[in-house]
Amino acid sequence: MFPRPIEKASPAWQYTYQGLLPLALIMWLLPLLAVAMFSMKPDADFTSGNYWTLPSYFAGFENYSTVFGTWQRTLDGCADNAWPLAFNNDAFCIFRFGWDYDGSDMVRYMFNSIMITIPTVIGVVALSSMTGFALGIYKFRSNLLIFFMFVAGNFVPFQILMVPVRDLTLDMGLYNTKTGLVLFHIAFQTGFATLFMRNFIRALPFELVEAARVEGIAEWRIYWFVVLPLLKPALAAMAVLIFTFIWNDFFWAVVLTQGAESQPVTAGITSFNAQYRAAYHLMSAGSIVAALPPVMMFFLMQKHFIAGLTLGAVK
Amino acid sequence: MSDVSGRITPRAQRGWYKRNEIALTPWLFLLPGVLFFAVYVVFPILQSFNISFYKWDGLGEAEYIGLKNYTDLMGDRNFEISLWNNLRWLILYLLAIPAGLMIALFLNQTVTGIRLYKSLFFFPFVISQVVVGLVFSWFYLPDSGLLDSFLQWLGFDGLNVLGNPNYATYGIIAAGLWPQTAYCMILYLTGLNAVDPEQVEAARLDGAKGWRMLWYVIIPQLKPATFIAFVVTIIGALRSFDLISIMTNGGPFGSTRVLSFYMFEKALSEYGFRMGYGAAIAVVLFLIMLLFIAYFLWSMYREERGR
Known part of the structure; x- marks a missing residue:
């Protein structure tokens, strides 16, 4: 095996390696972690310029629900639904069952x-x-x-x-x-x-x-x-x-x-x-x-x- | 299966299809695939060559103008910029290969949880380039972006990477290297898994270690992985479109255009529908790619013969 297995190295190096792993991972995924954090921040944090601080409060739910919009059961929205799965005039339909949908695209x-x-x-x-x-x-x-x-x-x-x-x-x-x-x-x-x-x-x-x-x-x-x-x-x-x-x-x-x-x-x-x-x-x-x-x-x-x-x- | 009758019927009495079954079957199985591929891939390539000799807005009558589109390209400053940027992409994108190898070597251990680490390191490749582009354009935001915040924290001036014609292309390439390195890493991790442990041990007994071991013993054994990494990286570099479109849309001042993007801009955007001119750019890009495709096919052909 190459490189030489870490178990054969000195204990000091083994601990260093174990510590380096998560550190390297965080560095590697930093842009992504930043976006994940962005998605949990309230709008106010951005308007006040606090881009990189922790969220002032957890706004994950409201952000994601804005993206997903609101859903309400409907029956008539899917009356002329020809396909098992479809979007008919802002209603999401599975066969004749439908949900009226309101929100982002x-x-x-x-x-x-x-x-x-x-x-x-x-x-x-x-x-x-x-x-x-x-x-x-x-x-x-x-x-x-x-x-x-x-x-x-x-x-x-x-x-x-x-x-x-x-x-x-x-x-x-x-x-x-x-x-x-x-x-x-x-x-x-x-x-x-x-x-x-x-x-x-x-x-x-x-x-x-x-x-x-x-x-x-x-x-x-x-x-x-x-x-x-x-x-x-x-x-x-x-x-x-x-x-x-x-x-x-x-x-x-x-x-x-x-x-x-x-x-x-x-x-x-x-x-x-x-x-x-x-x-x-x-x-x-x-x-x-x-x-x-x-x-x-x-x-x-x-x-x-x-x-x-x-x-x-x-x- | 109850097809006993086929065996006792004399050969001559069987149907024409039955007699030629082995010769015909492959063609029947190929038919739908080849048809689709011909209609959507092979013919369009020929058509593009044809269109490149015309002046055409996509709707009206096409006017034959011979090589004019190509002679126009010669004097087109934006075409020249795109070509140079393509070269930058090609060369710098190849950095993904050594970078991927380094990360693979770093992760090629058997400590607890290493599998999860490997998959998380691979993560950027799974995400769409559109999202990668968005993420990096926030990373580069002037003043408020993570990069600038970090630079300012170190006491440097902020750097408006994507707003500066001198840096913008490099900024986008860096973003592209992120998922590409992840891909090369996974190729090398698989390759390292298959390295012959006896050869490594033998080399160790001969006193080889570190860089010499890597260079003379490991890398030669990783040749198939390197070949594939090379193929996918070259293709990826020449296909770069998504990131440019998302991050700078060709700007600032057209400085981040590459051929694939410039072609799209000429043929299908607010700058007008110059289909013929766009097709000519596409043909140039295709011919560049053809050099590599020919090399790949030649390598594959040699291998097929070797079997």
């Missing part, structure tokens, strides 16, 4: 982010498990070429796609809709996801497929019953990664959407910024809310997340 942005991220993850998992299967199991002449097309496409700068993709989305009548954004994200992330799935499938024991073929099992059944069950850990790792990438996307949200009815939270927070200019307590509460879902995803699925990110870092 932050909640709508969060809702949009969820409705963009989840379908994208499902779409990418579906497409890339298939492309990965095709490229990982079968040997045909253009295999490597198609694989490299996916890999290369995944690295291109977004700007080279921007004008045509925006045009295409406009032509399909999907500009400023969540669907337009979802379709593009699925297509683009399939590049990365194919790289991921194909390499994982390559590492599976090929004898399984051969044994299934000897049994005369149809190829699509091999996909569904033999390969797919083995892909579960890889799909989980990929799903959390894609979730984070899409949740955090800003560029495409700005290019393909505008306004609270379809913008995700990353783009929305900038309008929120304009709405609450220099209201640091609300902005920081909003930022923390916006950052929370990927952070929770990371902590819940840490093993998968890191396995996904470090794919290929070890031979």
Whole structure:
């Protein structure tokens, strides 16, 4: 092990190390801790210039409830609700159950982010498990070429796609809709996801497929019953990664959407910024809310997340 | 499975699909993915090349003007600034690699609670760049920001980092290095985990330690991690857009523009819809990226052949 394990060092150095750890962590996360503290300070602290003192009183609840707005049960607001989950005229609806909602647009942005991220993850998992299967199991002449097309496409700068993709989305009548954004994200992330799935499938024991073929099992059944069950850990790792990438996307949200009815939270927070200019307590509460879902995803699925990110870092 | 009939039917009598199943299946499985990817990624690249030869506002008729967009770029002072800033991003962003390695070495121990420390150190990477940008723009606030408060406490003058054309780009790069270092750290932590302990012990018996050990024994074994760190850092540097847009919006006086941001500004903002000119900038950025992409693919290709 390198560096030399700390247990073999002198006790003095061991204690120093134990003390250094939290100190280094606080330094490292200082900007974030500052924002967390901001979100608990009352507005008055900022107007009086006390940015970096402890909160004069704990205002966390009022700040976060301003961000989340007020909610009231309603029945008629969701009468014409076509989708299981929707925002209808400022009412949040689950089937016919609804809550009248009054407050900042932050909640709508969060809702949009969820409705963009989840379908994208499902779409990418579906497409890339298939492309990965095709490229990982079968040997045909253009295999490597198609694989490299996916890999290369995944690295291109977004700007080279921007004008045509925006045009295409406009032509399909999907500009400023969540669907337009979802379709593009699925297509683009399939590049990365194919790289991921194909390499994982390559590492599976090929004898399984051969044994299934000897049994005369149809190829699509091999996909569904033999390969797919083995892909579960890889799909989980990929799903959390894609979730984070899409949740955090800003560029495409700005290019393909505008306004609270379809913008995700990353783009929305900038309008929120304009709405609450220099209201640091609300902005920081909003930022923390916006950052929370990927952070929770990371902590819940840490093993998968890191396995996904470090794919290929070890031979 | 009950597909017994397939085995007893003579080969010639089976359906055409059944006879060619192994050759056809991959194409059927590839079809949806390749179709999506072609429509949204491959064709748009070609279209962008095409648009870059036109003068087009995105709505009306496009007018073919040949290479004029490119010759205009030559004389465009803002393009030049963007290009230089891209170079700054590329070079300085690479600092994330040694910084990530250092933190990984610091954390590669087995004391109690170290797992939690590792995840918390990784934290900045999980947060969206938009939030990172907001956080850092408060950190840099003139007078009231944490940085200025600290400088004033030390007795220095305050530093309006994002308001000063000479520092603003470096301020943004520093903000970008924060999550990028976290990413490189996690790559190296994984790499360090796989370092062969016998080689380390053998080197120790030969008297190697400290820097020499790191340089001659550890870093060569971390090569795959370094390669990936290099790839993601280069891509990240050339993709920088979110932070610039949030922290300075290209300013002050356009001094923090990079190609990706300048392209967006030209093609889609209050400065007018110059799609053709924007596409030309995108093509330049794409060609720069292509150098790296070609190198990455070549490395991958060699590895594929080596299997």
